[in-house]
Amino acid sequence: xxxxxxxxxxxxxxxxxxxxxxxxxxxxxxxxxxxxxxxxxxxxxxxxxxxxxxxxxxxxxxxxxxxxxxxxxxxxxxxxxxxxxxxxxxxxxxxxxxxxxxxxxxxxxxxxxxxxxxxxxxxxxxxxxxxxxxxxxxxxxxxxxxxxxxxxxxxxxxxxxxxxxxxxxxxxxxxxxxxxxxxxxxxxxxxxxxxxxxxxxxxxxxxxxxxxxxxxxxxxxxxxxxxxxxxxxxxxxxxxxxxxxxxxxxxxxxxxxxxxxxxxxxxxxxxxxxxxxxxxxxxxxxxxxxxxxxxxxxxxxxxxxxxxxxxxxxxxxxxxxxxxxxxxxxxxxxxxxxxxxxxxxxxxxxxxxxxxxxxxxxxxxxxxxxxxxxxxxxxxxxxxxxxxxxxxxxxxxxxxxxxxxxxxxxxxxxxxxxxxxxxxxxxxxxxxxxxxxxxxxxxxxxxxxxxxxxxxxxxx
Ligand code: UDP
Numbered sequence: 482x483x484x485x486x487x488x489x490x491x492x493x494x495x496x497x498x499x500x501x502x503x504x505x506x507x508x509x510x511x512x513x514x515x516x517x518x519x520x521x522x523x524x525x526x527x528x529x530x531x532x533x534x535x536x537x538x539x540x541x542x543x544x545x546x547x548x549x550x551x552x553x554x555x556x557x558x559x560x561x562x563x564x565x566x567x568x569x570x571x572x573x574x575x576x577x578x579x580x581x582x583x584x585x586x587x588x589x590x591x592x593x594x595x596x597x598x599x600x601x602x603x604x605x606x607x608x609x610x611x612x613x614x615x616x617x618x619x620x621x622x623x624x625x626x627x628x629x630x631x632x633x634x635x636x637x638x639x640x641x642x643x644x645x646x647x648x649x650x651x652x653x654x655x656x657x658x659x660x661x662x663x664x665x666x667x668x669x670x671x672x673x674x675x676x677x678x679x680x681x682x683x684x685x686x687x688x689x690x691x692x693x694x695x696x697x698x699x700x701x702x703x704x705x706x707x708x709x710x711x712x713x714x715x716x717x718x719x720x721x722x723x724x725x726x727x728x729x730x731x732x733x734x735x736x737x738x739x740x741x742x743x744x745x746x747x748x749x750x751x752x753x754x755x756x757x758x759x760x761x762x763x764x765x766x767x768x769x770x771x772x773x774x775x776x777x778x779x780x781x782x783x784x785x786x787x788x789x790x791x792x793x794x795x796x797x798x799x800x801x802x803x804x805x806x807x808x809x810x811x812x813x814x815x816x817x818x819x820x821x822x823x824x825x826x827x828x829x830x831x832x833x834x835x836x837x838x839x840x841x842x843x844x845x846x847x848x849x850x851x852x853x854x855x856x857x858x859x860x861x862x863x864x865x866x867x868x869x870x871x872x873x874x875x876x877x878x879x880x881x882x883x884x885x886x887x888x889x890x891x892x893x894x895x896x897x898x899x900x901x902x903x904x905x906x907x908x909x910x911x912x913x914x915x916x917x918x919x920x921x922x923x924x925x926x927x928x929x930x931x932x933x934x935x936x937x938x939x940x941x
Pocket of ligand 1 (some may be wrong): 495496498500501734737752761762763764765766790812821822823824825826841842844845846848
């Protein structure tokens with residue numbers, strides 16, 4: 482009898498990469514594959530620590546978590562992307578090869594397919610060398626992937642320097658006439674002040690494309706054709722299979738780096754329908770004290786209930802505790818619920834949520850879209866600006882904030898946009914229409930068919 486397909490999943494060690502790949506892993510398990518999920522040791526520890534919360538983070542039978550070293554020392558700064566990326570590329574391919582080799586002669590453990598992404602594209606190369614099938618899983622939008630694929634053309638046009646990614650001509654451009662305009666300053670690598678980080682991120686992006694082009698048998702993307710038809714027509718080999726979470730009944734995301742505070746769900750149960758402002762900025766965004774306080778005061782000024790994720794590290798200190806305005810928490814009382822990390826998928830499905838104040842990371846974007854929640858966009862860096870353009874200008878399900886001359890979003894602006902968004906039923910109606918299209922796509926349409934085909938091929 483033929484043994485089960487055994488997939489080795491290798492995500493980049495960042496929250497917005499681990500969660501969606503874990504979701505893909507669960508789909509594979511659901512369809513009868515075995516999955517070994519290989520995080521770096523550091524991320525593995527974070528996830529298993531966070532899993533001890535009340536929230537059921539059980540990955541289920543068939544999904545095993547393992548880890549490999551990223552090559553850095555225990556206390557090294559893993560937010561130093563230049564160091565992390567370099568070390569991963571030096572150390573991890575060899576470690577991955579050992580993992581694959583150890584299982585090779587055991588019929589029940591042998592890996593039959595490797596799933597990786599651009600940032601861990603070296604895993605695709607290792608797999609090909611060892612004659613294993615490969616799937617590249619794109620955790621960002623197809624439009625962002627298309628921008629990355631246009632790097633050679635941008636170098637040829639003299640817009641960026643091919644040796645280190647320096648922007649030679651600051652300008653805005655669009656890669657297809659119907660796609661939103663983006664600015665060169667929003668390239669992921671261009672957002673870093675430090676030259677070494679910029680250079681290494683640029684090289685990683687360029688190298689990622691090369692790995693995927695050369696070594697991926699299948700290329701899939703956690704997006705839907707209904708969301709970005711033009712980007713998918715630019716990249717015909719990239720198959721939309723998402724949003725993966727939109728077809729999950731429970732909204733029980735795995736792979737969180739922080740323990741989820743599930744008490745906020747019972748707090749949400751006590752709020753009126755469509756009354757709550759949900760505020761979350763993903764795993765990376767950090768605010769200076771001034772901006773953090775303006776946001777706090779803006780929420781106070783709205784006079785509406787709010788659920789705010791103030792993650793450790795959201796301000797420049799380890800916890801934001803000392804950064805709230807004087808007497809803030811007493812004044813807010815039970816009208817505002819502040820948590821360190823929320824079960825976001827469940828929050829966005831909750832009927833009490835009226836809108837999502839978001840940094841527009843791709844996962845947050847598609848989670849909001851899949852639940853018909855209108856947005857207030859507060860992008861921080863990289864692809865978040867392009868996602869904001871989709872939300873506000875293409876799908877028309879949200880509004881952007883304006884900054885003052887000092888680059889701050891003021892409390893008055895915050896309240897104005899909340900009132901404007903919630904005062905116009907059109908945003909909610911459009912968001913619900915888009916949700917319906919997305920749900921159809923993952924339940925029986927294009928995304929569903931692509932996902933089924935890829936899994937059939939993996940199982941074959
Ligand atoms: N998330 C969560 N709880 C929170 C905040 C975020 O579970 O309190 C999840 C969110 O659902 C998403 C991921 O963390 O799946 C963040 O990914 P995204 O691409 O939006 O942002 P990034 O962290 O990469 O900037």
